[in-house]
Amino acid sequence: MQFETSVGTRDVEIHDVYVAGWTGRDRAAVDHHIAELAAIGVSPPSQVPLYYRVSADLLTQTSTIQVLGTETSGEIEPLVIRSEGEIWLGLASDHTDRALETVSVAASKQICHKPVSTGLWRMAEVEDRLDDLILTCKIRESNAWVTYQSGTLASIRPLSSLIAGIALQDGQAMLCGTLAAVGGVRPAADYRMSLTDPKQTLQLSLDYAVTALPSIT
Template sequence: MQLTFAGQTLALTVENLIVAGWTGRDMAGVQHHIDELAELGIAPPSQVPLYYRVSNSLPTQDAQIEVLGEGTSGEVEPLLLQHDGKLWLGVASDHTDRDLEVYSVAASKQACPKPIGAEVWDFDEVKDDLDSLELRCLIREKDDWVIYQEGTLAAIRPLADLMGGTKFGENTAMLCGTLGAIGGVRPAAAYRMELVDPARDRKITLEYSVRTLPIVA
């Protein structure tokens, strides 16, 4: 899958796509979430953090994605990319099949496209300010846009640590984990996401809608 980014001479062919999970910096909070999911029948991770390998065909920059059934939802996440030996930072959505998650978290990650924002920043420019970067996600519910996720990267493990925990190399993209959902995890018709750099007064945005396909038997 090839991605292109506005403002950069970067046309990246993704050869390896990783979705990092259970990346919260507060381990007590991570364990609480694991316990909550266990009550729903979702098996705990084999390690924390955990790196899910998914198909390199999943990244998309389309304005609409198609998913099977009503039980999917997106999550705003920082995105790391390596191209020609250089690191870039962007924003992406780990759109996931929540119904399938009960059977297999790995399968639920593989089941949905991964929307990617159309801009990236030079990682070296922001590496000293990562904890101050802000993630935000709004969802459309009943014709209104409501805050769904909001916080800073200080809530996520340091990105350098996440890279060191897996085979992160050339033409690799990694979604680096997310923030808690305000009001609980739930589906939505559309998403507006952003990664904000307050020190430089700039942001990367990502917006997409969801087309739901029927489940037939």
Template sequence: MRLAFDIAGVAGAGALDIDISALVIAGWAGRDRHAIEHHIEELAAIGVPRPSTVPLYYRVSDSLLTQAPRIQVVGGESSGEVEVFLFQAGGELFVSLSSDHTDRKLETVSVALSKQVCAKPVARQAWRFAEVAGHWDELVIRSHIVENGARVVYQEGRLAALQPPLDLVAGFTGGAATLPEGTAMLCGTVGANGGIRPAVSFTMELFDPRSGRTLGHGYDIEVLPEVA
């Protein structure tokens, strides 16, 4: 899947077009065991079985990636999850933002299949990983949904709550702390305030408190009828 990013940072601004041929979603990626258990229980509340081990690496189709402002889903039981989006290009690691939009009804049957049936929205901006690696734990991921006509905070947490990104990469590659060219990874999420639930729109951001910079993206969800 071809993606286009605007790159901004200390090393200068520019545009980057890349072809993603492999997409990996790191699930159950919390750093704190209590936080992992909270997310497991959060999903168990809607019928999702416990994972066999943590973290898990789900392979899904790269064709699910989209930078469009709207996605379509079948039925009204899907929802987004804000996650860091890592990718390698030209020998350099970059950081962007994505939503692991997931069909929650299908998730009770198979987590892997539930991740395969929904598009994965991706932001159009990215940072060089090297520019934020030294204060990675201070970065904040946050998402909002529109609920009853009001915009509410759906998720919010520092990346200190999640596994260090290079550890996740090494766990997937078998030891190498770098992603292969053309591979992208979603790096885990934080719990939902008030529990997991659908919404008509989803906005997300990655905030760097040291520089004041923010990566952001939003999308609307169009629900298609579930017919039999």
């Protein structure tokens, strides 16, 4: 994949992708969320956090993804990539099939593409203020953009601990977990996401649309 960085365009080969789940820093809140999902049929994780493997070719920088049916939704997540011995920070959406999630969380992660930003930051350049970085996701509803997710990386386990959890290697990438959805998890056709560094007034952006294919029985 090709990314824009502070040192120019960079080609990055990614051959392994992980999706880290249940990464909230507040364990009591994570346990509460696990109980909520269990009540609607989603199996609890075998451990917290849990690292799901998905196909590397699910990562995409296209502006539109196609999904099966109308029960999928995106969620904003920090993206970490290790390339040539260096850690990079980007932005991604863990687009997930919510109906399939009640059958298999792992399968629900694997079935949808994962849009990623075209920009990356060197982790070394922001690691002293990671908790201050702001994640914002907006969705289009009734022809208006509304805030769907918003918060700082302080709500997510330290990225260093998530990286250590799988001993991230060159050519590997990981989506690092998300924030609660304002008004509840729900599908949308259009997403606008950003990761903002308020100290340096820098921003990574990720916009994409969703086309729902008919589910034929």
